[in-house]
Structure formats: C-alpha cells, structure tokens
Amino acid sequence: MSILIRDALLDGRVESVYIEGDRIREIGKKIEADTVIDGKNMALLPGLVNVHTHAAMTLFRSYADDMKLQDWLQTKIWPAEAKLRPEDIYWGTKLACLEMIKSGTTCFNDMYFHMDMAAKAVQEMGLRAVLSEGFIDMRDREASEESLKKTRAVTEKIAAMRCTRIVPAWGPHAVYTVSQESLRALKQLSDETGYLLHMHLSETQKEVEECKAETGKSPAKYLEDLGFLSDRCVMAHGVWLDSTEIAALARTGAKVVHNPVSNMKLAVGKAMPYAELRRAGVPLSLGTDGAASNNSLDMFQTLKFASLLHKFASNDQTAAPTKEIWEMGTIGGAKALGLDCGRVEEGALADLILVDLRRAFMVPNHDLYSNLVYAASGDCVDTLICDGKVLMMNRQVEGEEEILEKASSAALDVTRRASHG
Ligand SMILES: [Zn+2]
Incomplete structure (x- = not known):
C-alpha cells in the first residue's frame, strides 16, 4: 500500500510526500501511488x-x-x-x-x-x-x-x-x-x-x-x-x-x-x-x-x-x-515513548495529519505554530494517517455512528450500576 500526499504545506514550502508501508519514503517527488490525497490549502504535520x-x-x-x-x-x-x-x-x-x-x-x-x-x-x-x-x-x-x-x-x-x-x-x-x-x-x-x-x-x-x-x-x-x-x-x-x-x-x-x-x-x-x-x-x-x-x-x-x-x-x-x-x-x-514517529522526515513512521488552513480561525497564517497552539482546535484536522494507513479523510471516520451509540449506552449502564451500589 502506498499513499501520495500532493502539494501540502510542509515547513513553509509546498511539497509532496510519498508513503509506502508504514513509513515516509520520499519528500519532494510525485511518485505514483495507490491513494492520492490532495494537500492543497493544508499543512502537513506529525500527528x-x-x-x-x-x-x-x-x-x-x-x-x-x-x-x-x-x-x-x-x-x-x-x-x-x-x-x-x-x-x-x-x-x-x-x-x-x-x-x-x-x-x-x-x-x-x-x-x-x-x-x-x-x-x-x-x-x-x-x-x-x-x-x-x-x-x-x-x-x-x-x-x-x-x-x-x-x-x-x-x-x-x-x-x-x-x-x-x-x-x-x-x-x-x-x-x-x-x-x-x-x-x-x-x-x-x-x-x-x-x-x-x-x-x-x-x-x-x-x-x-x-x-x-x-x-x-x-x-x-x-x-x-x-x-x-x-x-x-x-x-x-x-x-x-x-x-x-x-x-x-x-x-x-x-x-x-x-x-x-x-x-x-x-x-x-x-x-x-x-x-x-x-x-x-x-x-x-x-x-x-x-x-x-x-x-x-x-x-x-x-x-x-x-x-x-x-x-x-x-x-x-x-x-x-x-x-x-x-x-x-x-x-x-x-x-x-521511544517511538520513531512525531516528525515528518524520510524514514520516519507515517503518523501524520493534514490541517485545514481554510478554517476561519487559521486565517491569516502569519505563523503556523501560533495558529496551531493559540487558535486551533482539533476540528482543524481534515485527514489523519497512522502507520501508513488513512484513518480519517474529510473528517470521516469509519464506524463512527456505532461507536457513539455503543459507548453512550455502556456509559449509561455502568453509571446506573454504580448508583445502585
Ligand atoms: Zn492520570
């Protein structure tokens, strides 16, 4: 499995990043891949x-x-x-x-x-x-x-x-x-x-x-x-x-x-x-x-x-x-944690996020880190990749409805059991 993220903002430059297996393989080349993600107007960052x-x-x-x-x-x-x-x-x-x-x-x-x-x-x-x-x-x-x-x-x-x-x-x-x-x-x-x-x-x-x-x-x-x-x-x-x-x-x-x-x-x-x-x-x-x-x-x-x-x-x-x-x-x-993630570099584990720079609170973008720390909320994350696999794209996560439903009823049940001693 391979992923190409095209034209995302990385360290202030527009770059393409190629992921193969669980790692980042190439930065700066547009290599053909199984999945292509358009990174336009997005910042590529470590998760x-x-x-x-x-x-x-x-x-x-x-x-x-x-x-x-x-x-x-x-x-x-x-x-x-x-x-x-x-x-x-x-x-x-x-x-x-x-x-x-x-x-x-x-x-x-x-x-x-x-x-x-x-x-x-x-x-x-x-x-x-x-x-x-x-x-x-x-x-x-x-x-x-x-x-x-x-x-x-x-x-x-x-x-x-x-x-x-x-x-x-x-x-x-x-x-x-x-x-x-x-x-x-x-x-x-x-x-x-x-x-x-x-x-x-x-x-x-x-x-x-x-x-x-x-x-x-x-x-x-x-x-x-x-x-x-x-x-x-x-x-x-x-x-x-x-x-x-x-x-x-x-x-x-x-x-x-x-x-x-x-x-x-x-x-x-x-x-x-x-x-x-x-x-x-x-x-x-x-x-x-x-x-x-x-x-x-x-x-x-x-x-x-x-x-x-x-x-x-x-x-x-x-x-x-x-x-x-x-x-x-x-x-x-x-x-x-002694893990090889947390950085967007060739050879590192592909644990990455794409942050949507078109959200109102991310504009203007004089300084990305200022926006990330002081203005952003988790809502700005559009796409998430972990271990070289896409877990969220366009904010869609597989199975979301079922998790919300089952977790709410588990929460109600356990607190009910607790209050009945
Ligand atoms: Zn604790």
Whole structure:
C-alpha cells in the first residue's frame, strides 16, 4: 500500500510526500501511488502524541464535575470504576480513539484496567499506543502477589497480539498506591522485557508530604533510592517536584509528562516547575489525562493550556513559546515513548495529519505554530494517517455512528450500576 500526499504545506514550502508501508519514503517527488490525497490549502504535520491518558474514562465524561477531590473520587469515580466490565473498556477506548483521531492524535500512552480489551479497541481503530495495566496493591502483600500475577497475564496477552502499533508497558499507579516490593518487582519486569514504566508522580502536595513523613524522602528521591528510576520511566504530572527530585529525574533520564488541563481542573495548587525541569534537561511531553479530569482528549487544547499556564505562573509573556510547546506535543512525546514517529522526515513512521488552513480561525497564517497552539482546535484536522494507513479523510471516520451509540449506552449502564451500589 502506498499513499501520495500532493502539494501540502510542509515547513513553509509546498511539497509532496510519498508513503509506502508504514513509513515516509520520499519528500519532494510525485511518485505514483495507490491513494492520492490532495494537500492543497493544508499543512502537513506529525500527528500529536498524548503521553498520559486513561482512555476508557471517556465513559465518565460529564458524569461528575465541580466537586471536591475526595468527594469526587469516593462518591463518583471509584464506585463507577468498580463496576467497569471488560466490554465497557472496549467501547470506552473505542470512543477515546475516535475522539483522538478526530482531533489529530496518532499515538497515546494509556494506563487503565482490562487493558487487553483496550488493545483490541486500538488494534481495530488503527492508532498507535503504549498500553499499561494499572497496578494498585494499596501496599498489601497478598494484593501485591495477586496484582503482579494479573498484570503479567494481561501484559503477555497484549504482547501476544504481535501488533506492531501496540506496545505493552508496566503501570504502577503511584507511590501511595503501590508497595515497595511491587515497585521493585515491576522495575525488574521492565529490565527483563524492556517495556516502559508509566506512573503518576508528585501530582498533589498531599502525596508528597505523606511520602516525606513516611520515608523521609520526596517521591522521586524515594524512587531513585529504590533503584526504580531510569530512562524507561514515563512519569505523569510532576507538579510538586522540588530541586532534589528534579536532579534525581535528570540524573536517571526519567521523563515527565505535563498535564496542564487536568492539573488546573483538579486544582493541584501550583504549576509544574516547567523552566526548572527544562533547565535540568528532563525530557518533557504532554498529556490530557483521563476524560473525567479534563474532559477532552483534544491535544490542541492541551497545547494552549500548557503555554498559557506557564506564562501566567511565571509572570513572563515569553515563557513556553509556541514552537517549543508544539515539539513537546509531537516529537517530545515520541521520544518519551521511544517511538520513531512525531516528525515528518524520510524514514520516519507515517503518523501524520493534514490541517485545514481554510478554517476561519487559521486565517491569516502569519505563523503556523501560533495558529496551531493559540487558535486551533482539533476540528482543524481534515485527514489523519497512522502507520501508513488513512484513518480519517474529510473528517470521516469509519464506524463512527456505532461507536457513539455503543459507548453512550455502556456509559449509561455502568453509571446506573454504580448508583445502585
Ligand atoms: Zn492520570
């Protein structure tokens, strides 16, 4: 299978791009192809990479908002999650994939439950994903053994699919929900398999203070001393990091995923130390977090929030400029996940979007990155290609109606089951 994208705007020039198999083969030549896409009035860009989400939480979109965090978790989210069935994860993930395709995301890093069902959904939808079964043992020895068994079984199942677009990972939830023994075991599994470790880190002040009270160390320092941190760690949030933690992350090569919308909505109380992390050389990428705490998976919103949050927090209009933020949302994400996407270059994976430059909010186009970060929404994406296959053209995605219908009824059912106890 081959695709030719004709006459699209690429890095300020009109270019044609030839894709064969899963990769970009030629830029600048009009080679005959099975599919020809007219790129006139479109910008050709790498697809966005969402490095932290819980995809099937789309089922809880608009279910509970504007509540105190503990109330929200204890009376709404946890009871509903307890009622999730494998089939729900499948439809919730399908809905998430649909939303991501429609808003220009070609690759995502997901942590949730029943991830073999998420993998099935991703395989059918055609996106690229790193999938980790969320690991929680509440620091209980028996639960630890049970959870390790389960997480290995699910991970092996995902690996056995042998889908080149789907990469398994290990998903220890956070330091306050996972025992030291389990953290060591998961690190060991990561060493053996080479799979990433996807984890939440220092999201709230409360978890940092509890960790310090208990271990005498901040969470990142505690993890470093455990031997857990490495360049295979993808840590979500990193809001309440102090300088010793930033140094630990930099030393070990661990990555941090910034989730500005979720952080602001859940009122975590401060902005991630963006400038300090960059100065220390910690690789940064962007994520939406789950649809219960965002409530959108549109990465264009995340681009804008990221830039605005750090301008606001630092009282500096030059902070977090557009090109830097765009790179965090694309190549930064690809690097965090160790994948060869996130760039439009010969030899790279063909994970691409065509952005419609004739949308009112994209005109005039004095600066494309300014428009992408400050003016655009995911709606500007006309065509999406992942792994060399067209998943959306003229904003049409196959099977959309069925997904909307099945996901809405799954969402209604699970929340009904939750409210009936
Ligand atoms: Zn999260």
